[in-house]
Amino acid sequence: MKRWLLLLLPLGFVGIALFFYQGLSRDPSQRDSALMARDFPAFSATTLRDEERQVNESLLRGEVTLVNVWGEWCPACKQEMPQLLALSDEGIRLVGVNYRDTREKGKEFLGEYGDPFEVNIFDPEGTLGFDLGVYGAPETFLVDAGGVIRYHHKGYISPEDVQNRILPEVEKWR
Template sequence: MSRRLWLLLLPLGFLLVALFLYQRLQHDPSARDSALMAREFPTFEATTLHDEGSLVDQTLLHGEVSLVNVWGEWCPACKQEMPQLLALADQGIRMVGVNYRDTREKGVHFLNEFGDPFEVNIFDPDGRLGFDLGVYGAPETFLVDADGIIRYHHKGDISPQDVAERILPEVAKWR
């Protein structure tokens, strides 16, 4: 009797597992919410990309709404989104960069080649700040309000459509 029951339940169990996996494949992982939403920007102390003697910390993000963009010279999508970041900076939006898992030389070369929209670039060669932010791939952008609270998290490169439909409305909401 128990052998017959197992023979009946085995295909049913397989079918349930297959259905579960199929549903998970339909889920977009980039649509997940950031665990840091509505929390303070993580505490950090780091040098800037352009000056290894200049230290900055999370207080850099207090007093003004900022877009914090995590980027790297090695990242093709970072090159693709640079025109949008330059345009946002031209519109008076404060941009802070996090040069993620890079070398100073490569980071500086990237900015010289593609433009530098950033007021400050935090140098994060070992990815500690990126880890604390929950970054799982560059580029990622965080909107931080004037009190240093993360209000929006954009995963992936910023397209012109993203600027119009997501970024500018979020900046306006928190200014």
């Protein structure tokens, strides 16, 4: 009986170690969004450029929209701006979420790097970002004409991502 216990103890330890190793070795950016195929979360916020203008989730109904979560403090957001400008030039509707930023810094960023967004939702406390499950900027959500999230891109959108992921997803839901 003691020999079985001595054998079970190391086997149990190895099992627990493998369980933790597997969980810690996964790339969190590859996780699926819990909001996939669900309505865009309800929100009410002002816009970055006009603190008197209130917008809500109805802004995202009627047309396929890419919702990009960005911040002035985010180096990858600066890198992906040329791709977002190109998508806007192709007639794809973009709405920004200025995440955990100040109005002044957000406006300066857009002045320097360009503004591909039809509207920028101002989210200084990160409340909408939290409701979307954002863990870092940039993140982009494709919302169909009915206001349902259909695709979630985590991280920087590269030129290859535009061709291989973003455009095919937009076309699928148009």
